[in-house]
Amino acid sequence: MASMLHNFVDVDQSKAADHHDEGTRALTEPAKVLSRTYPGAPESIELPRIPSHHVEPPGPANPRRETDLEMSRPSTPVDITAETVPSVWDPYMNRFRLLVVCAFSLGNGMVDSAAGALIPYMEKYYDIEYGVVSLIFVGQSLGFILSAVLLETSRAKLGRAKTIALGQALMILGYIPLICNAPWVVNVLSFILIGYGLAVNVAMGNIFCGGLQNSTFHLGLLHGSYGIGGTTGPLIATAMMTIAQTIWSRFYLIPLGFAVFTLGGSLWSFWNFEKEQSPAARAAESPAVTESVILGMARALKTRIVLLGALFIFAYQGAEVSISGWVISFLINARGGDPSTVGYVSSGFWAGITLGRFLLSGPAKRIGEKRFVYFSTIMALLFQALVWAVPNVVTNAVAVSIVGLMLGPIYPCCAAVFMRKLARSERLSGMATISAFGSLGGAMAPFVTGLLAQAVGTFVLHPIVIFLFLVMLLCWWAIPAEVKRDE
Secondary structure (H helix, E strand, O other): OHHHHHHHHHHHHHOOOOOOHHEEEOOOOOOOOOOOOOOOOOOOOOOOOOOOOOOOOOOOOOOOOOOHHHHHHHOOOOOOOOOOOOOOOOOOHHHHHHHHHHHHHHHHHHHHHHHHHHHHHHHHHHOOOOOHOOOOHHHHHHHHHHHHHHHHHHHHHHHHHHHHHHHHHHHHHHHHHHHHOOHHHHHHHHHHHHHHHHHHHHHHHHHHOOOOOOOHHHHHHHHHHHHHHHHHHHHHHHHHHHHHOOOOOHHHHHHHHHHHHHHHHHHHHHOOOOOOOHHHHHHHHHOOOOOOHHHHHHHHHOHHHHHHOOOHHHHHHHHHHHHHHHHHHHHHHHOOOOOOHOHHHHHHHHHHHHHHHHHOHHHHHHHHHHHHHHHHHHHHHHHHHHHOOOHHHHHHHHHHHHHHHHHHHHHHHHHHHHHHHHHHHHHHHHOOOHHHHHHHHHHHHHHHHHHHHHOOOHHHHHHHHHHHHHHHHHHHEEEEEEEEOOO
């Protein structure tokens, strides 16, 4: 027994000596006693340390590592309050604002579409030719350009309510000389005021509807209202000329009434618009720097989407207004149509636009605006070629209506795409610039059509419109496709 205890003490002392020697010699890598039996095995396994209740802040002594849990969060504070996109029901007044913008869009459509039905009567009353009567499109275009120059300044200083109301007031002043049968030069100048008001309506309506939830649908309502006005305008104008036997200028009493209504409605519904906006929305719409409006438009055109959008809408409205303005003259002179009946063909064209905007804007969003605009433009081009090729009034009338159906959803689809691609601070100047170019196209194309029609014949309408459709396709191809995120 004594010998066993002696041996145990000797072994324990030897282990203590070995432990003492390990503490004094340099540390070396321990021998690997386990062989790796599978590829990619880790060199060592370290269990995570359980943190104590006191967490040291990161710093030089405690650096933040890639594997730390907190690295999954942003290193900078994040504002967790997300901005809510307004809907047509919230704020409460938005439902009335939508009604007002649709009402003045309807009036816009009546004014734009009725010109085609009234042009033959204007020519007869003033004893003027195609080239001279086309000056009304030039005057309206100048008003659009003037609006593009002044709109952002007006909105910043007056607010939306007074800006829209100012546009309606100028339209009222423009209608008065037309109703009073003023000299032709005065009428052309009156269309400058009318064009200014139309441009304000288009820009402010697009921005308001484009900023709502489900913007493509509400833009479809806005431009569908324009189509309703476009459909009823030629119907009323032709009926007043042929059935009631009134003078052409009395038609403008109707859009005058719409302008008076929307003047009061815009002041009432948009009066507190800025107060109801979120601080982020107000800050984003405020210009960051003070610059001239001309420089602002030039800066907007440097943005690719604004430049391509301006060229696209230039061609679109040029084709739309050229068809609306000159198809009746073409049917009378080239197809031998009766003015009392072919005057309704323009209504068929605008009825097609209306149905297209109300019925096809929703499917266009589901299919994809990019793809749908390609389809609509190509179909419009084919049916326009049919109008040119087939010498039959009935066939031409049906084909023109289908052209309108295909053109209808294009504008709301494009406006939705442009609004999504523009930053909030760029939307007002960008959409105003695009609208101004659209009006310029809506003036230059029918003006050139009128000059050429006077020289060689009204058939020039078709090659001009087909060329504009090709320009639309080229511009739309150059606009980059939207990348959908899977977040």
